[in-house]
Amino acid sequence: MLYQHQPHHQTSERNMLKLYTDLEIPQLKITLKQPLGLFINNEFCPSSDGKTIETVNPTTGEAITSFQAASEKDVDKAVKAARNAFENVWSKTSSEQRGIYLSNLLKLIEEEQDTLAALETLDTGKPFHSNSKGDLTQILQLTRYFAGSADKFNKGSTIPLTFERFAYTLRVPFGVVAQIVPWNYPLAMACWKLQGALAAGNTVIIKPAENTSLSLLYFSTLIKKAGFPPGVVNVLPGYGSLVGQALASHMDIDKVSFTGSTKIGGSVLEASGQSNLKDVTLECGGKSPALVFDDAELDKAINWIAAGIFYNSGQNCTANSRVYVQSSIYDTFVKKFKETAKKDWDIAGNFDPFDEKCVVGPVISSTQYDRIKGFIELGGKEEKLSSYQTSEFPNGKTKGYFIPPTIFTDVPQTSKLLQEEIFGPVVVVSKFETYDDALKLANDTCYGLASAVFTKDVKKAHMFARDIKAGTVWINSSNDEDVTVPFGGFKMSGIGRELGQSGVDTYLQTKAVHVNLSFDN
Numbered sequence: 122m123l124y125q126h127q128p129h130h131q132t133s134e135r136n137m138l139k140l141y142t143d144l145e146i147p148q149l150k151i152t153l154k155q156p157l158g159l160f161i162n163n164e165f166c167p168s169s170d171g172k173t174i175e176t177v178n179p180t181t182g183e184a185i186t187s188f189q190a191a192s193e194k195d196v197d198k199a200v201k202a203a204r205n206a207f208e209n210v211w212s213k214t215s216s217e218q219r220g221i222y223l224s225n226l227l228k229l230i231e232e233e234q235d236t237l238a239a240l241e242t243l244d245t246g247k248p249f250h251s252n253s254k255g256d257l258t259q260i261l262q263l264t265r266y267f268a269g270s271a272d273k274f275n276k277g278s279t280i281p282l283t284f285e286r287f288a289y290t291l292r293v294p295f296g297v298v299a300q301i302v303p304w305n306y307p308l309a310m311a312c313w314k315l316q317g318a319l320a321a322g323n324t325v326i327i328k329p330a331e332n333t334s335l336s337l338l339y340f341s342t343l344i345k346k347a348g349f350p351p352g353v354v355n356v357l358p359g360y361g362s363l364v365g366q367a368l369a370s371h372m373d374i375d376k377v378s379f380t381g382s383t384k385i386g387g388s389v390l391e392a393s394g395q396s397n398l399k400d401v402t403l404e405c406g407g408k409s410p411a412l413v414f415d416d417a418e419l420d421k422a423i424n425w426i427a428a429g430i431f432y433n434s435g436q437n438c439t440a441n442s443r444v445y446v447q448s449s450i451y452d453t454f455v456k457k458f459k460e461t462a463k464k465d466w467d468i469a470g471n472f473d474p475f476d477e478k479c480v481v482g483p484v485i486s487s488t489q490y491d492r493i494k495g496f497i498e499l500g501g502k503e504e505k506l507s508s509y510q511t512s513e514f515p516n517g518k519t520k521g522y523f524i525p526p527t528i529f530t531d532v533p534q535t536s537k538l539l540q541e542e543i544f545g546p547v548v549v550v551s552k553f554e555t556y557d558d559a560l561k562l563a564n565d566t567c568y569g570l571a572s573a574v575f576t577k578d579v580k581k582a583h584m585f586a587r588d589i590k591a592g593t594v595w596i597n598s599s600n601d602e603d604v605t606v607p608f609g610g611f612k613m614s615g616i617g618r619e620l621g622q623s624g625v626d627t628y629l630q631t632k633a634v635h636v637n638l639s640f641d642n
């Protein structure tokens with residue numbers, strides 16, 4: 122690497138002024154100029170108080186570089202830029218032209234996809250070939266979709282009232298939108314939100330997670346190259362408790378969209394209520410069930426379920442982290458599930474996520490590593506549960522945050538491991554007898570993000586789709602998203618929907634216009 126190691130959270134004169142650094146990713150022979158500043162009005166700038174945040178490579182536990190961390194003053198500056206761009210430029214730009222800017226962006230993402238994917242792997246540890254490139258494929262699909270939607274989803278309707286009166290509705294953007302995104306899919310989650318908001322005609326201030334800001338900062342250079350006018354997109358890296366909180370509380374922001382933990386989602390909602398009642402979209406946590414009935418195609422079900430929990434090291438809000446299996450096939454399922462986990466998802470001593478053979482990378486941070494390890498220890502030592510790990514913890518062999526896929530079996534419904542979101546490669550398996558039994562267990566959670574059912578019985582599958590309280594239901598698959606399909610949660614998993622037409626609708630509000638043709642009254 123060309124970067125210099127900096128001790129954690131150090132603020133120095135040199136950092137204060139540093140707006141770019143050269144990064145080299147030797148495995149892919151990629152060298153890039155990494156922006157490190159706040160992106161406001163299409164320029165990278167230092168933070169007002171000179172604070173920086175160091176970002177760590179989870180594969181090695183070592184620092185990559187430090188970037189500027191926004192202050193409250195910078196939030197105000199970005200809001201002013203976004204407000205000015207909305208009122209004077211973007212609200213007067215045609216929807217067709219917005220689509221053209223998004224199409225320009227699509228072309229640039231296509232050209233730079235390997236660099237963006239490489240940055241994602243460097244900063245998150247997710248395997249380059251099996252994960253980061255997949256994230257970029259999805260980003261290209263959704264950018265294409267939203268570019269095409271800019272002049273299509275903003276149509277209102279006409280409502281006849283009486284002979285001399287009618288009304289029509291306009292679908293108009295909110296104005297200035299704040300977006301707060303997490304670290305599990307840093308660029309993909311940003312693009313789920315950003316492209317939809319831009320297609321709808323809003324200007325945006327987007328905050329990446331403090332531990333994964335590099336890809337979005339690099340992406341900002343493409344925003345400028347694509348021709349978006351200054352102030353339409355502003356990227357504010359910084360701490361959630363400061364920048365995220367300031368955005369959620371800001372009096373001149375019209376909408377906030379957040380993805381992350383249910384706890385912080387609640388505080389974003391509260392901040393809106395305590396400030397200007399800005400519109401709120403939340404994508405929060407999950408503890409998604411997968412049900413396997415005795416008539417399921419067992420091997421296929423196991424492949425889907427293993428991918429649905431171990432992909433991205435289990436750091437998926439929709440991960441099928443609770444598996445319920447009908448008792449008559451339970452033992453066979455458990456045996457085969459362990460075999461599949463070992464065969465397809467073992468870390469296997471591979472600690473380089475740029476290597477094609479690496480399918481399970483490290484988890485994002487030492488904090489998450491300790492948290493997930495804590496759950497595994499709790500399951501074994503306190504709850505005395507049976508478990509299987511595809512291999513030992515690789516202590517001493519790497520400084521990265523690698524956690525071997527772990528399966529807990531015969532887990533009671535009351536177990537903490539079954540009730541709480543672990544957000545790692547850890548799954549609990551339990552048995553059920555009847556459909557009613559299984560449904561009750563599946564719905565016994567405060568979350569309602571996603572669910573999966575495996576059966577050849579069409580009636581049972583659709584009954585489950587009807588009865589489960591979750592925003593997504595997969596029948597004979599799991600975690601296979603599509604950018605054209607709406608996504609979001611029931612219960613404490615969130616408010617609102619993203620992707621598909623909902624991904625634009627969520628950034629539009631309805632204005633009703635009443636027309637009176639009579640001159641008499």
Ligand SMILES: NC(=O)C1=CN([C@@H]2O[C@H](COP(=O)(O)OP(=O)(O)OC[C@H]3O[C@@H](n4cnc5c(N)ncnc54)[C@H](O)[C@@H]3O)[C@@H](O)[C@H]2O)C=CC1
Nearest residue numbers: 302303329330361362365366381382385405406438542544
């Ligand atoms: N639903 C999902 O996709 C995600 C869920 N999580 C869950 O959250 C757990 C903890 O992870 P964290 O990184 O702590 O998640 P988090 O909810 O704190 O972070 C998500 C985003 O919110 C921002 N944020 C933090 N505090 C804020 C505040 N007071 N106001 C506004 N924004 C704020 C962060 O900077 C980040 O950009 C994970 O173990 C997992 O269970 C985490 C990331 C993504």
Ligand code: BAL
Nearest residue numbers: 305306436437438439
């Ligand atoms: N698959 C993207 C949403 C999530 O799992 O966090």
